[in-house]
Amino acid sequence: MPLLDFFFPGLAPATSSAWPLLTGVPSIYGRLLCICGLLLLFGKYASEYFGKLLETYFTSKIEVPYSDEAYDMLIFWVCSQPFARSARTSLAMVDLKSSRRSNGRESHANKKSLHYSPCNGRSYFWHKRHLFVFERKRNQGELGFTREEACISYFGRNPNVLRELLDECRRYYLGLVKNKTCVFEHEGDRWKPSKSRNKRDMSTVIINKKLKEMLLGDVAEFLDPKTRTWYSTRGLPYQRGYLLYGPPGTGKSSLSLSIAGQFDLDVYVLTMSSLNDHNLKTLFAELPQHCIVLLEDVDATGVHRTQDSKADASQSLGQNGSPRMSANGKVSLSTLLNVLDGLASPEGRVLIMTTNHIERLDPALIRPGRVDMKVEFHLAEEDMISQLFFFVYDPHSKTVISGDDSKEELPQLAQEFVAKVPKLEFSPAEIMSLLLANKQSPRHAIASVDTWMERIREERRKFTRTNSWALDDNDGL
Numbered sequence: 001m002p003l004l005d006f007f008f009p010g011l012a013p014a015t016s017s018a019w020p021l022l023t024g025v026p027s028i029y030g031r032l033l034c035i036c037g038l039l040l041l042f043g044k045y046a047s048e049y050f051g052k053l054l055e056t057y058f059t060s061k062i063e064v065p066y067s068d069e070a071y072d073m074l075i076f077w078v079c080s081q082p083f084a085r086s087a088r089t090s091l092a093m094v095d096l097k098s099s100r101r102s103n104g105r106e107s108h109a110n111k112k113s114l115h116y117s118p119c120n121g122r123s124y125f126w127h128k129r130h131l132f133v134f135e136r137k138r139n140q141g142e143l144g145f146t147r148e149e150a151c152i153s154y155f156g157r158n159p160n161v162l163r164e165l166l167d168e169c170r171r172y173y174l175g176l177v178k179n180k181t182c183v184f185e186h187e188g189d190r191w192k193p194s195k196s197r198n199k200r201d202m203s204t205v206i207i208n209k210k211l212k213e214m215l216l217g218d219v220a221e222f223l224d225p226k227t228r229t230w231y232s233t234r235g236l237p238y239q240r241g242y243l244l245y246g247p248p249g250t251g252k253s254s255l256s257l258s259i260a261g262q263f264d265l266d267v268y269v270l271t272m273s274s275l276n277d278h279n280l281k282t283l284f285a286e287l288p289q290h291c292i293v294l295l296e297d298v299d300a301t302g303v304h305r306t307q308d309s310k311a312d313a314s315q316s317l318g319q320n321g322s323p324r325m326s327a328n329g330k331v332s333l334s335t336l337l338n339v340l341d342g343l344a345s346p347e348g349r350v351l352i353m354t355t356n357h358i359e360r361l362d363p364a365l366i367r368p369g370r371v372d373m374k375v376e377f378h379l380a381e382e383d384m385i386s387q388l389f390f391f392v393y394d395p396h397s398k399t400v401i402s403g404d405d406s407k408e409e410l411p412q413l414a415q416e417f418v419a420k421v422p423k424l425e426f427s428p429a430e431i432m433s434l435l436l437a438n439k440q441s442p443r444h445a446i447a448s449v450d451t452w453m454e455r456i457r458e459e460r461r462k463f464t465r466t467n468s469w470a471l472d473d474n475d476g477l
């Protein structure tokens, strides 16, 4: 017993109380049953004990939280490994690589193919002459959210082996997202990678050439390492802000994604309507260096002007130092202004705000320093209509679609199309929808202009009526 207690502390009391029972049982079968029970108890206890001992002294481990991009790196690599295919309990997900492999032209057979990764429990696998254990757990987090966590361990005491494995996962993942723009969205106060999109070539966004060059030149200059040194020697916060404003469907979001693709930056999208002051501060504090923070439709975000828009950061703290929420639980303007200027903002952060209504924005939000360049987007004028036409039908364009008209005729057809579409009335998005609906035939697009215009105008009239009713209803309330 003392020996048992020495090796397996806690087991001896259990077995000692079972001993008199064992000796007191008169029947041989009863004794055998007791012995089996004791052996089972001992076996379970010993395996747990040795398992813990092994884990504590002879294995190395790295935990990877669900909210971090490293989680995706690990999972995508795991999915590509043979051991993942033989796991008996798996999680099924749509394969990120499938569209890449098929070069965008997915046949029905491999469309949205699934990949499987082991879940709930441990999977053992050999890799580069080491035995690893992959484990995935699900914990119940705050507010009832289920939080996942993965960990990878190996039998050995050199942590570099695990780091090298994670580095391999990282390289594999970067290969997968090559030519893609990684977009992050928030879940509570955590960033989570959402879908990665194919990089959008800058040439596919049609705006005034000079304006585009000016904007790209400004971003390039800002991201130049020399500029960073320039900022730091002067003690200035190394951040830049842009405001893209104009009617819906004029290319503001598309341009933001193209900039991200061109400069190989990740995009962090902030949806202000689902945030409060505390979450906004935490999310800003967790942004990486060199990224784009995209604040879309900033006028519609619910940011409201507080009495003290110039309040300092200390004022937004409650009595016990905890962050004070704005009155309606949403983000207050003062907090937004503070995080944009504040120390929590990362180095090299490019802020892009987009809006359809610049006149609704608080002047403090878009003052120089917070917004360094304002770019106005317009409805399509003559040159833009013509560029959109060539973009869709020009055989030299990357999105070539063979048409029924010869190439020589195209300039002539473009002129006809431009002559039929009124200037500064329709957005590029609307014109694109017409052209794409007739992508096989420019002639057909020209013939459809009148009916298309009529339809768009009617939709607008309906929309205005509905909106005015909604406003009347609100007035009534």
Ligand SMILES: Nc1ncnc2c1ncn2[C@@H]1O[C@H](COP(=O)(O)OP(=O)(O)OP(=O)(O)O)[C@@H](O)[C@H]1O
Pocket: 204, 205, 206, 207, 246, 247, 248, 249, 250, 251, 252, 253, 254, 255, 354, 355, 356, 428, 429, 430, 432
């Ligand atoms: N200037 C443009 N050049 C090329 N495509 C455009 C342009 N503007 C809009 N489009 C097309 O129209 C669609 C909508 O564009 P986008 O979302 O960028 O507009 P937006 O100005 O951000 O609109 P909103 O203000 O409603 O968010 C996209 O699919 C895009 O390809």
